[in-house]
Amino acid sequence: MEQTKTKIKQFLAQFFGSHQLQDNEDIFALGFVNSMFAMQLVLFIEQEFKVAIENEDLDFENFRTIEAMSNLIERKMAVLAGK
Amino acid sequence: MTMKIELTPQQKDAQTAFREFVNDEIIPYADWCDREEHTPPNLIQKLAEKEYLGALIPTEFGGSNLDPIAYGLLNEEIGRGCSSLRSLLTVHSMVARAVLKWGSRSQKEYWLPKLATGEVIAAFALSEPHVGSDAKSIETTAKLADNSYVLNGQKKWITYGQIADVFLVFAVCEGQYCAFLVEKDRPGLAIKSISVMVGVKASMLAELHLDDCVIPSDNLVGKPGFGFAYVASSALDWGRYSVAWGCVGIARACLEASLKYTDARQQFNVYLKEHQLIRQMISEAIANIKAARLLCYQAGYLKQVGDPKSIQETSIAKYFASVIANKVASDAVQIHGGNGCSSEYSVQRYWRDAKIMEIIEGSTQIQQITIADYGYQEFLNNDHR
Numbered sequence: 035m036e037q038t039k040t041k042i043k044q045f046l047a048q049f050f051g052s053h054q055l056q057d058n059e060d061i062f063a064l065g066f067v068n069s070m071f072a073m074q075l076v077l078f079i080e081q082e083f084k085v086a087i088e089n090e091d092l093d094f095e096n097f098r099t100i101e102a103m104s105n106l107i108e109r110k111m112a113v114l115a116g117k
Numbered sequence: 118m119t120m121k122i123e124l125t126p127q128q129k130d131a132q133t134a135f136r137e138f139v140n141d142e143i144i145p146y147a148d149w150c151d152r153e154e155h156t157p158p159n160l161i162q163k164l165a166e167k168e169y170l171g172a173l174i175p176t177e178f179g180g181s182n183l184d185p186i187a188y189g190l191l192n193e194e195i196g197r198g199c200s201s202l203r204s205l206l207t208v209h210s211m212v213a214r215a216v217l218k219w220g221s222r223s224q225k226e227y228w229l230p231k232l233a234t235g236e237v238i239a240a241f242a243l244s245e246p247h248v249g250s251d252a253k254s255i256e257t258t259a260k261l262a263d264n265s266y267v268l269n270g271q272k273k274w275i276t277y278g279q280i281a282d283v284f285l286v287f288a289v290c291e292g293q294y295c296a297f298l299v300e301k302d303r304p305g306l307a308i309k310s311i312s313v314m315v316g317v318k319a320s321m322l323a324e325l326h327l328d329d330c331v332i333p334s335d336n337l338v339g340k341p342g343f344g345f346a347y348v349a350s351s352a353l354d355w356g357r358y359s360v361a362w363g364c365v366g367i368a369r370a371c372l373e374a375s376l377k378y379t380d381a382r383q384q385f386n387v388y389l390k391e392h393q394l395i396r397q398m399i400s401e402a403i404a405n406i407k408a409a410r411l412l413c414y415q416a417g418y419l420k421q422v423g424d425p426k427s428i429q430e431t432s433i434a435k436y437f438a439s440v441i442a443n444k445v446a447s448d449a450v451q452i453h454g455g456n457g458c459s460s461e462y463s464v465q466r467y468w469r470d471a472k473i474m475e476i477i478e479g480s481t482q483i484q485q486i487t488i489a490d491y492g493y494q495e496f497l498n499n500d501h502r
Contacts, residue, residue, distance in 0.1 A: 069349075089339060
């Protein structure tokens with residue numbers, strides 16, 4: 035879990051510059067808007083954690099914070115492991 | 118191990134097959150299509166028979182599942198022959214990718230096999246009379262009523278809109294961006310042809326007029342609010358990739374025509390190819406085409422491995438390839454002189470088509486703004502601060 039969060043934090047750092055992002059900080063509220071960001075985030079999660087982000091995962095709550103993204107990834111990895 | 122930039126034997130075989138198909142089935146008709154502003158159905162049928170319309174669709178849905186590099190090579194070859202037909206491959210594949218990535222299970226099972234065989238042709242409907250680059254300002258609206266959405270608004274410059282069976286339409290619903298599949302025969306949808314464009318003239322453009330057009334709520338692709346940053350963006354990424362390769366194809370067609378012409382025509386008692394200023398243009402074209410192709414390979418490789426950097430690298434490839442295609446095409450017309458300005462030679466078509474490539478799928482100026490972001494991101498991430 036902590037490792038997942040660290041990796042997400044490292045990825046997000048390139049978009050947020052010197053801002054030290056907290057686990058529960060709302061990334062949408064920071065006013066970061068770039069249409070390329072969303073796709074890069076999806077590709078990062080898919081490549082790094084070997085899970086597919088799909089239709090049913092499209093909920094802003096899943097991407098709002100590092101904590102939320104980490105939970106989504108853990109849930110998806112658990113489903114894969116259970117198969 | 119040394120770094121290697123080389124096609125696999127399978128990709129080389131595929132490239133040979135694409136090249137032969139384009140030489141035999143597309144090039145003999147491309148100037149006619151341009152003049153008539155029309156793509157004959159049998160030409161599209163031939164693309165379908167070769168399974169090229171299912172290039173980006175997995176085999177489980179009946180597609181031919183080309184890897185990104187092979188798909189790029191296909192776009193280069195078709196782009197070399199006819200940019201209009203390449204545009205069909207572009208928009209059709211963009212919609213297929215959007216459905217594959219963000220569609221529901223039932224949307225995938227219903228649409229993908231039909232898109233793979235070409236039984237259904239798809240088009241991408243984002244641009245509007247008042248909205249081009251500033252896509253977030255789209256004015257088309259959707260309203261949810263019971264189990265339906267009611268769409269109102271206009272779409273413009275829709276590539277192959279005249280013949281498409283289904284459109285991926287972008288609209289705003291209660292302040293949220295949404296993407297919808299709209300079948301051509303839905304009541305309230307009127308399709309009007311656009312003609313007399315300067316380039317990509319056979320791409321059968323249309324306007325869509327949505328006037329209380331009612332579609333089932335199941336036609337929503339993705340979720341409300343995700344229509345732009347996710348559905349449109351992922352489709353446009355594949356669109357830029359296709360256009361980038363298509364531009365390499367245009368530039369190659371120009372170079373090949375120029376090599377042939379300068380090898381056969383004499384002025385001042387020597388072949389044109391002996392004149393230094395001609396050689397300068399030829400050399401520049403060769404270098405630019407090689408550079409553009411390498412950027413396309415890079416973007417394709419990153420797509421293959423699913424790297425997040427593939428998004429920006431695709432933009433860079435599209436930006437560079439479309440700019441150099443214009444330069445190479447303009448030089449090709451210059452080299453051909455009066456002949457180059459006439460309908461007897463294809464270089465004037467390539468030149469007109471190249472211009473369109475700097476406008477579609479993110480104009481040169483939009484790329485010039487966004488690529489800089491990438492530079493800052495990289496710089497900051499590498500902790501050079």
